Amino acid sequence: MDVAVVGAGRIGGNVARLLVAAGHRVTVSGRDPERLRRRAEEVGALAATPAVAVGRAEVVVVAVPWDALPDAIAGMGSLDGRIVVDTTNQFGSGPKPAAGETAAAFNAARMPGARYTKCFNTMTSAFQEITAHRDPPVVQWICGDDAGAVEVVAGLVRDAGYAPVVLGGTADCAAMEAPRRDGAVYGEEYRPADAEAVVAAVRAGRPIPATPAYG
Ligand SMILES: NC(=O)c1ccc[n+]([C@@H]2O[C@H](COP(=O)([O-])OP(=O)(O)OC[C@H]3O[C@@H](n4cnc5c(N)ncnc54)[C@H](OP(=O)(O)O)[C@@H]3O)[C@@H](O)[C@H]2O)c1
Helix, strand or coil: EEEEECCCCCHHHHHHHHHHHCCEEEEEEECCCCHHHHHHHHCCCCEECCHHHHHHHCCEECCCCCCHHHHHHHHHHHCCCCCEEECCCCCCCCCCCCCCHHHHHHHHHCCCCCEECCCCCCCCHHHHHHHHHCCCCCCEECCCCCCCHHHHHHHHHHCCEEEEEEEEEEHHCCCHHHCCCCCCCCCCCCCCCHHHHHHHHHCCCCCCCCCCCCC
């Protein structure tokens, strides 16, 4: 697929590298042309401005700091019909979700026309880097309201070397959002069997099972 990675730092760089290795055509983008050129070379991707990268992409991975989102969204141009994978967490300054609103729902509303999903946000970049293609696979949680978009992102997650697990829609995904806390999957490692028990609990409105510990 044609994938744009807007913000090819720690998280975006890792996703770009893994998707290039899986045979996707990846274009990385950011603000600093020299840094971008080096990063593109490192991961084997193309480099372009956000507007050009997004213009030719089917899927757009957004991996900028939270406070850069307004600027990055403006720089990407129209997201109409594009599948977006939001990797951001609501740390730092910038507009924030209202009380009780998920960051996913808040960001989806800031990206009109996008087929919004959220993924690759629950584990540190270092952990994601060392656990790609591990056996048994590490779970990458996904949420989104567009079933077709979620399915495509699940395929990319598999290609990147993780196990996709869909937690729910953008309104039901608080458990995969910061901060790390009891009753949430954010910040924790999950394997598929334990993740399914979490999904069942979230769908039933029950507290999720205790965080698994892996040896
Ligand atoms: N690091 C983690 O462990 C981790 C884990 C889970 C989720 N996340 C989330 O993932 C997101 C990215 O984090 P990160 O740690 O990967 O950040 P990072 O290493 O600082 O990379 C951010 C990238 O965004 C680019 N950027 C900044 N402003 C931009 C703009 N306006 N338009 C386009 N590109 C822009 C930067 O490049 P230029 O400066 O050249 O533009 C840089 O390559 C954050 O929202 C974070 O909360 C991070």
